[in-house]
Amino acid sequence: MxxxxxxxxxxxxxxxxxxxxxxxxxxxxxxxxxxxxxxxxxxxxxxxxxxxxxxxxxxxxYNAFSLKPKGKHCLNVCMGTACHVRGSPRVLERLETKLGIQAGETSRDRQFTLETVNCLGACALGPIVVSDDEYSGQMTPQKVDVLLKRIQREEGR
Ligand code: FES
Known part of the structure; x- marks a missing residue:
């Protein structure tokens, strides 16, 4: 921008x-x-x-501030212990593959920033992905696809 x-x-x-x-x-x-x-x-x-x-x-x-440009949509994958054992590495891997970026990076078109967090305090719902402040629990690689499609569909409005 x-x-x-x-x-x-x-x-x-x-x-x-x-x-x-x-x-x-x-x-x-x-x-x-x-x-x-x-x-x-x-x-x-x-x-x-x-x-x-x-x-x-x-x-x-403050974590809320960034010195690097962020994408329009921020995706945070919880990599805390509980989420990790429930499969968050696979969820992160799927996001990295689909978005073509690694954790900590922003896509070239500045649409997405992908980050990891350590624990969001809702371990029972893990693995958790937070997309633009919205929590999605029990995430799987398949649910990642659905989440990204939904975001892209809403963008198309
Ligand atoms: S480890 Fe993910 S919410 Fe606690």
Whole structure:
């Protein structure tokens, strides 16, 4: 997604003028562009009068922030022990094959980001895949195909 610098300025100004915090500004940037580009960190640091190193610390501390571009759809596969023994490696493998990317990567068309997590706290439902905040339990490679088809169908709307 192309970044409009003027829009970036406006967004940061809105947070700063409205007594928002640096974190709120970063969250707004993350939501708009799905990642925190370097220029956004520089501008936010300057506007909030915070050292750039501190802004980087905040940006790397919270999992919600990413310094790399993310896809429109984020797929998280739980690789915690319970999900692992119930087959999450096969589920992950299917996603990697279907999407043509490895865990931790984003597809070239920026449609999908594939990631792994360690435990989502719902072990009884494992293996779990979270797609755009929606939990799918007892996943299998076949259910992966259905999930991806559904996402693609909804995209076609
Ligand atoms: S191990 Fe997957 S939810 Fe706990």
């Amino acid at each position: 192309q970044m409009d610098v003027q829009e970036l300025y406006t967004l940061i100004d809105q947070e700063a003028d409205g007594q928002g915090s640096l974190i709120a500004a970063l969250a707004a940037i993350q939501e708009r562009w799905r990642y925190l580009p370097p220029e956004a960190l520089v501008l936010a640091s300057a506007r909030f009068g915070v050292p750039l190193s501190q802004t980087y610390s905040v940006a790397t501390f």
